[in-house]
Amino acid sequence: MIKGMTLVREVASAEALDKFGRLMLDLGFEQGKGWEDENGRGLALLAPLGNLELVTGRAPSVPPILIEVTGLDAVHAAVEKWMLANYRTEEVAALLTKPELTHWNSRLFTVSLKDGASDGLSLGFWQSENPLHGKPAAIEGDLSAQGMRFAIVTARWNAVITDRLLQGSLDALYRSGAGRTDVEMVRVPGAWEIPSAARKLAETKRFDAIITLGCLLRGETAHYEAIYNEVARGIGQSQQETGIPHAFGVLTCETLEQALDRAGVKAGNKGFEAAVAAIEMVSIQQKLRRPQEGK
Incomplete structure (x- = not known):
């Protein structure tokens, strides 16, 4: 089994080796185990990833060492x-190029490290222009709600806030392709009652996701934290035990002004965001089920 790859190149002098080594270490290479004997010495520079690329038909268009x-x-x-x-200074202009776009969707600059009459080393430093380059493939949800069914549980308490949250959720669902007959709304007295209603709706298996909307203000409720903790626990437990995604859109704010800001005045609409999260989670679950269904 292949374990690693080492590219060995000769450097013209010990001075050039020292200079080059300091540069590479300053740029982030890890120093490996070097060696020295009566005939010379070696400097090992370690990188997290190594590749071997072979070319035929034409000369390589890049330096022999690419970083x-x-x-x-x-x-x-x-x-x-x-x-x-x-x-x-006049040498640097000839030895170091500016970063330029390549035909392989990246930017590259080259540098030649010469030592006296020797050609020295030629290096290329490059960065991909693809934001997903080098990242592991991940399953991600789409934001199309077409064909999905949703239930929205909304608390009547603090209706000036929860009505705005509900409108934001509906806006997100309808804009994303959900049909009006695919969205069912349930109103409960307050945040405390949200988990019970969400659980009943999830257990029917008629919905792909449940969106929970409510608002708790510390100034109005002496037992604010106790209620919030139980609401959060109940919604999370319902999601885990039924397997139906529950989007959490219950605001917990110090003041009415803060709640208004989070319901669409300044800081976006958390009802809209909860609906978008619900759509994405349904999409992810559908994608995760497909390989199993194909067996």
Whole structure:
């Protein structure tokens, strides 16, 4: 089994090796186990990932050593500073290029580390322009609610807030393709009653997700924290035991002004956000079920 890969290149002098080694360590390489004997010495530089690329039909269009980085502009600035400290200014202009776009959806700059009459080393530093490059493939939910069924449980207490949350949820569902007949609304007296209604709705298995909306204000309720903890626990327990996603849209605020801000005045509408989360979770569950159904 292949364990790793090491690319070995000769450097013209011990001085050049030391300079190059300091640059690479400053840029983030890990120092490995080097060696030294009567004939020379070696410096090991370790990176998290190594690749071997072979080319035929034409000469490679990139330097023989390519280093993938994040923050390409910052790396270029660091290399340029190092070059100016070790080469004459007019030499740096010829040895170091600016970051430029490539035909393989990335940006690249090259640097030649020469030592006297020797050609030295040629390096290329590059960064992918694809934001998903190098990231593991993940299952993510889509934001289409077409064909999905939702139940919305809304508390009547603090209706000036919960009505705004409800309107935000409906707006998100209908904009995302949910049919009006696919959304069922249930009103309960207050936040305390939300978990019970959500549980009953989930147990019917008629809905793909439950959206819970309510508002608790500390100034109005002496036992504010006790109610909130039980509401959160009850909604979470219902979700875990029924397997139906429950979107949490119960506001817990210090003042009415804060609640209004979170219900669409300043800080977005948490009812809208809860509905979007519900749509995404239904989509994720559908995708997770498909491989099992195909067996």
